[in-house]
Amino acid sequence: MTANLAIDLDRSSPVPLYFQVAEQIAEAIRRGDLAPGARLDNEILLADKLGLSRPTIRQAIQYLVDKGLLVRKRGVGTQVVHGQVKRSVELTSLYDDLRRAGQEPATQVIALEPRPVEDDIAAILGVEAGAEVLYLERLRFAAGEPLAVLHNWLPLGLAQLAASDLEARGLYELLRAAGVRLRVANQRIGARAATQAEAKLLDERRGAPLLTMIRTTYDDQGRAVEHGSHVYRASHYSLEVTLIER
Amino acid sequence: MTANLAIDLDRSSPVPLYFQVAEQIAEAIRRGDLAPGARLDNEILLADKLGLSRPTIRQAIQYLVDKGLLVRKRGVGTQVVHGQVKRSVELTSLYDDLRRAGQEPATQVIALEPRPVEDDIAAILGVEAGAEVLYLERLRFAAGEPLAVLHNWLPLGLAQLAASDLEARGLYELLRAAGVRLRVANQRIGARAATQAEAKLLDERRGAPLLTMIRTTYDDQGRAVEHGSHVYRASHYSLEVTLIER
DNA sequence: ATGAGCAGTTTGTCTGGACATTCTGACCTC
DNA sequence: GAGGTCAGAATGTCCAGACAAACTGCTCAT
Known part of the structure; x- marks a missing residue:
């Protein structure tokens, strides 16, 4: 036994x-x-x-x-526990997940620039209204196919992010390497139809179902260090989560 | 301070x-x-x-x-932690979530019957191939509007489930009342377009984006007690999850 | 046979203490 | 002024033990 x-x-x-x-x-x-x-x-x-x-x-x-x-x-x-235990939920970025699955991720940086923050994002990140934050937009590929469009907002000064770094590694990995310690993330997961612009980027038809995720991540001091709004091709990606009752 | x-x-x-x-x-x-x-x-x-x-x-x-x-x-x-903390992730059913949000959930039971198990479900639930399991199909409403189609498979003998109970309360609540202690759940969340049948049930157009969730729940002895495959109207519902790095 | 009660097993909670590791900030040296 | 060093503060890890509560299965009485 x-x-x-x-x-x-x-x-x-x-x-x-x-x-x-x-x-x-x-x-x-x-x-x-x-x-x-x-x-x-x-x-x-x-x-x-x-x-x-x-x-x-x-x-x-x-x-x-x-x-x-x-x-x-x-x-x-x-x-x-019965049933094969899936990978537990961890604070990983899409990039890490893909690489672990042997999917050969690639990234194309569409935008990477300081930008005056919109009011709703300022409230989420806890920065002053009108301050500048780093705006980041990326297109993520897996196995040669477009997979997701990623939008991120980060407080300035957290890490020196270069486009070349972002094309070779995941955002979370770069933040961690810069000494940021990620601890808690709130995610909201939904779905909607692709707009024409999204469809074009992702090689889908307009109206194709997309998985959406809005996430805010906090560090070990409880400060917001990243806010993201992402869309994934539902035909190519799904999320896995494990819940535990205490 | x-x-x-x-x-x-x-x-x-x-x-x-x-x-x-x-x-x-x-x-x-x-x-x-x-x-x-x-x-x-x-x-x-x-x-x-x-x-x-x-x-x-x-x-x-x-x-x-x-x-x-x-x-x-x-x-x-x-x-x-900065930022309003959302309700933490708990092992709750959609019904509980809706009621907590003051949404007045309602349920229509479409099917509730023992049924020979399919092989894939048998493997998931850990029952013998060909055995009977309880099959359950429900249509869930919130605020008078159809919200989700819920499919569930449960091992027989866990609880006496009557259609009238299921129309008044959530599945998890009934299981807990029957002495089942839910502990761990694995969820896979995705999205796809509605089929014609789903569209009709949910009052959407064919091809409308749906949020999908496949979930297996285990009790405190590690046995699978429920497997579900659900679709939600993306226009009316999204999921919230909190991740914590240890 | 059947049910109630009891005893054993196992995890849950709580105490009190010790030392290690990490981070911050002040101080000192160059 | 820049940089390294060190002390203080806080959490992280680990130990030894005690009692409580819950579950299982056996025994015993009916």
């Missing part, structure tokens, strides 16, 4: 112990050593086996519960 | 202390007593003030960080 999984710890590593445990359990699930429905050893036994305290084990398990890989039930135990 | 918020605890209540703290901080944020960007007292001071231990305070704060209301930064402190 309780698979005997081997977990080795490196106490000299800077990687937290709870994280080492969590990673190795997750790996065992991915490999199939821990089948869906399998029960883990109870926390106390597990702590004993690994020479760790129970809080540390709990932290590791909680981490995986939050990611949707495990479920816990008082008086019963901890089990692996 | 650090707002002096009054938190009172009831140690005789069955509600966990960390949750009482979290709720009252969240309430202070909603009320505006804690403005966006405001810093909380540090954990040790807070623990001291409330007569709680630091781990308990940490648990309360972590809960709000996970919900996207707060951000923490080592060496600096804990701050309220």
Whole structure:
């Protein structure tokens, strides 16, 4: 029942112990050593086996519960969730997602310039009305085909963004490299018909269904660092999300 | 800087202390007593003030960080996220969402019957191929207008679902009332054009953009308890999601 | 047979403490 | 004035233990 999984710890590593445990359990699930429905050893036994305290084990398990890989039930135990677990929801940009899927993303920068901010965007980003913000418009390709039109507004001074950088890497990756730490994002997802201009850019017919996403991202100080309004070709893209009830 | 918020605890209540703290901080944020960007007292001071231990305070704060209301930064402190925080992502059904928004939802049950399962659905639900599952098809209205067509498949025996129940309440609410504890859901969100049949049901034109959602929900034992394939009128509905980076 | 109650198991909550790591800002040196 | 250094402050990690609550399955009485 309780698979005997081997977990080795490196106490000299800077990687937290709870994280080492969590990673190795997750790996065992991915490999199939821990089948869906399998029960883990109870926390106390597990702590004993690994020479760790129970809080540390709990932290590791909680981490995986939050990611949707495990479920816990008082008086019963901890089990692996049935059904292949999809990639958990992370704060990634489309570019990262595509590259991970082996899709060879490419980007064409249409606009990259400071621009006086409109009032609604100013309110969202928390900058003064009339101030300048960086306006960015891109066309994203995957496997040689146009996939999405991306509009972004960013406060000035966050990072030095060059068009050449944006054509080689994703926006989030560049922000992270510039020391911005993304923490929270609110997204609104909808759909609408393509306008003629959008249809032309995306190689679709006017009226074709597009997936729309409006997103605002905040950093670890709670400041808005990016606002985006994007449209995707529904025929070529869909979004995946995992929800976890606490 | 650090707002002096009054938190009172009831140690005789069955509600966990960390949750009482979290709720009252969240309430202070909603009320505006804690403005966006405001810093909380540090954990040790807070623990001291409330007569709680630091781990308990940490648990309360972590809960709000996970919900996207707060951000923490080592060496600096804990701050309220800028920008009005939307309702966090919870495992709710469309029905709950609509009622919370004061939209007066209504439901018309089109089909509710056991039916031999198709192979792909069987694999998703983890039931044997050829077994029977409950098939459910509903048309959902809001404010008198058709809003979505909902298709669901459920393992038999989970709950006794009557059409009259389904017309008065949401599916998730009924499942919860029957003792099913929903924990994790995987969703895929996309868009496509309406077929003629869908257009007729939803009072749209053929080809109108629809938001699609395919969702599988698991309970606290990791078993699939519901699979749904839904389409929404994009002109009347959009989804909101909050992502948090750990 | 059937139902109620009880005991064991397991996770949930909470305490109190220790040390590590990271960030900020002030100070000092060159 | 520029740059590096260091101390203080805050969160991050980890430990050891205690009691509470919920679930399961067994036992016992009816």
